[in-house]
Amino acid sequence: MSGAPDLRAAVAIAGAALSDMGSVPVGTTPAGLMAQASRRALAQCGLAPADVDGVFAASTQLPWASVTLAEELGIAPRYGDSTQVGGSSPIAHLNHARAAITAGLCDVALIAYGSTQRLVGRAVASVQEIDRYEAPHRPMLPLAAYALAASRHMHEFGTTPEQLAEVAVSARRWAQAWDGTPAAWATKDLTVEDVLAAPRLCDPLGVKDCCLVTDGGAAVVVVSRERARDLLGTSACEVLVLGVGETQAHRHVSSMPDLVRTTAVDSGAAAFAEARLGPQDVQVAQLYDAFTITPIVFLEDLGFCAKGEGGPFVQSGAIAPGGSLPVNTTGGGLSFQHPGMNGLPLLVEGVRQIREVGRDVSLVHANGGVWSSQCTVVLGSGAAA
Amino acid sequence: MEDATREPAPDATWDAYARRRELAYQVTSDGTPVFRPRVGAAVAWAISRGRGTVYATTTVRPRGAEPYDLTLVELDEGFRMMSHVVGVAPEDVRIGQRVVLEWEDREGEDAVPVPVFRLDEDAS
Numbered sequence: 172m173s174g175a176p177d178l179r180a181a182v183a184i185a186g187a188a189l190s191d192m193g194s195v196p197v198g199t200t201p202a203g204l205m206a207q208a209s210r211r212a213l214a215q216c217g218l219a220p221a222d223v224d225g226v227f228a229a230s231t232q233l234p235w236a237s238v239t240l241a242e243e244l245g246i247a248p249r250y251g252d253s254t255q256v257g258g259s260s261p262i263a264h265l266n267h268a269r270a271a272i273t274a275g276l277c278d279v280a281l282i283a284y285g286s287t288q289r290l291v292g293r294a295v296a297s298v299q300e301i302d303r304y305e306a307p308h309r310p311m312l313p314l315a316a317y318a319l320a321a322s323r324h325m326h327e328f329g330t331t332p333e334q335l336a337e338v339a340v341s342a343r344r345w346a347q348a349w350d351g352t353p354a355a356w357a358t359k360d361l362t363v364e365d366v367l368a369a370p371r372l373c374d375p376l377g378v379k380d381c382c383l384v385t386d387g388g389a390a391v392v393v394v395s396r397e398r399a400r401d402l403l404g405t406s407a408c409e410v411l412v413l414g415v416g417e418t419q420a421h422r423h424v425s426s427m428p429d430l431v432r433t434t435a436v437d438s439g440a441a442a443f444a445e446a447r448l449g450p451q452d453v454q455v456a457q458l459y460d461a462f463t464i465t466p467i468v469f470l471e472d473l474g475f476c477a478k479g480e481g482g483p484f485v486q487s488g489a490i491a492p493g494g495s496l497p498v499n500t501t502g503g504g505l506s507f508q509h510p511g512m513n514g515l516p517l518l519v520e521g522v523r524q525i526r527e528v529g530r531d532v533s534l535v536h537a538n539g540g541v542w543s544s545q546c547t548v549v550l551g552s553g554a555a556a
Numbered sequence: 557m558e559d560a561t562r563e564p565a566p567d568a569t570w571d572a573y574a575r576r577r578e579l580a581y582q583v584t585s586d587g588t589p590v591f592r593p594r595v596g597a598a599v600a601w602a603i604s605r606g607r608g609t610v611y612a613t614t615t616v617r618p619r620g621a622e623p624y625d626l627t628l629v630e631l632d633e634g635f636r637m638m639s640h641v642v643g644v645a646p647e648d649v650r651i652g653q654r655v656v657l658e659w660e661d662r663e664g665e666d667a668v669p670v671p672v673f674r675l676d677e678d679a680s
Binding site: 303304305307308309310311315318319320321322323326370371372373374375423424425426430 | 612613614616618626638639647660662670672
């Protein structure tokens with residue numbers, strides 16, 4: 172947009188951490204997991220909760236998420252944002268935090284997420300809104316929305332159940348290679364045949380096409396690039412926000428104009444344009460894998476392959492360990508952990524890829540609702556800036 | 557108290573049509589069909605002829621219960637809605653099939669009939 176300030180590399184991620192994940196003890200709360208991850212992320216850059224003056228949080232269990240988190244941390248920030256756009260909320264928060272920091276509304280932005288959905292049950296943790304035009308037909312949401320899109324993708328492009336299954340197999344191989352903390356949830360060997368033989372839930376998707384149901388939380392600390400250098404030292408590996416794209420479209424899948432094209436087309440294009448980079452520059456990607464169909468569509472919409480080529484792309488082994496584009500390098504929501512809304516754990520991994528693996532350009536794309544909100548961020552090292 | 561200047565909620569208008577077994581949709585000033593009904597989005601209501609095409613479909617398989625169909629139907633007037641196809645096994649519903657509107661009554665005094673579809677036997 173002409174006249175808009177250039178925010179490329181204006182802010183950095185100075186801390187990024189996961190909370191305990193998997194199956195948490197009785198009594199654990201979503202805010203507690205947020206606080207645990209927050210303290211870990213802040214400690215990475217020598218900060219404490221009292222240094223935070225901007226709080227950004229969302230959880231299906233906490234409508235007042237940022238307010239609840241501030242209380243849990245014992246702080247009274249001057250800026251807060253509980254934007255709820257589903258699993259992509261944390262990337263939207265990152266966009267908002269960047270705007271707030273560059274506008275002088277806060278200096279240290281904390282973005283956090285937490286869920287105890289496994290502990291309390293999904294029906295309690297993630298209450299679905301009842302829609303009068305959809306509910307009479309008993310859509311099993313959100314799963315059914317993704318199954319409908321998969322049916323359409325198969326019809327238009329010839330995508331096969333085997334190609335969908337390949338996404339789950341790739342995720343499992345990444346989870347088996349993961350040696351970090353917390354441990355990956357699902358590490359048993361998994362084949363395409365296993366995925367196809369698993370009980371069906373919403374054709375063409377079966378149990379193994381669906382993300383895990385685990386507890387967990389995450390947090391990242393966002394500050395100006397200069398502040399990050401002050402906190403971490405000039406020799407530390409920088410993790411810069413080079414470009415962000417935030418979109419939201421429909422709330423209901425029946426209102427989605429085209430079931431095989433999402434607004435990831437727009438969020439990706441915006442993030443790449445701002446970063447002055449393209450898909451060919453991306454060395455590693457985290458693509459929200461709520462279901463096996465979602466990374467296939469995002470590979471297409473973000474420009475990693477042509478529309479309709481997502482199935483053959485994953486079948487070629489491109490996204491698996493050893494492939495040309497490492498995707499979901501922890502095992503993602505399908506095999507590592509999926510605590511309800513998975514955008515922030517994906518972002519933490521995108522940061523880790525730069526800080527610890529030595530990548531220069533790391534993309535994170537998150538999806539919310541029923542393909543409802545699409546948000547993309549391109550992270551870069553100092554070298555990429 | 558009644559306020560004559562207050563516009564009825566679009567959902568209430570849609571329900572009134574549905575009780576007469578008419579599938580209503582809104583139309584904008586340039587003739588674009590709108591569904592779901594929205595406040596301030598349209599200048600007029602129109603009634604669908606009730607013929608359309610399966611746009612996307614899945615068989616839902618709830619644990620311990622019978623599988624059932626869930627379908628997005630593209631009406632010939634150019635709008636799309638969620639529904640389900642009756643009178644056929646859910647696995648036999650396919651994208652591209654022609655379908656015809658039917659109404660399914662629901663229990664309850666104020667219940668609004670639900671628009672569902674059956675395969676169009678006349679379609680080749």
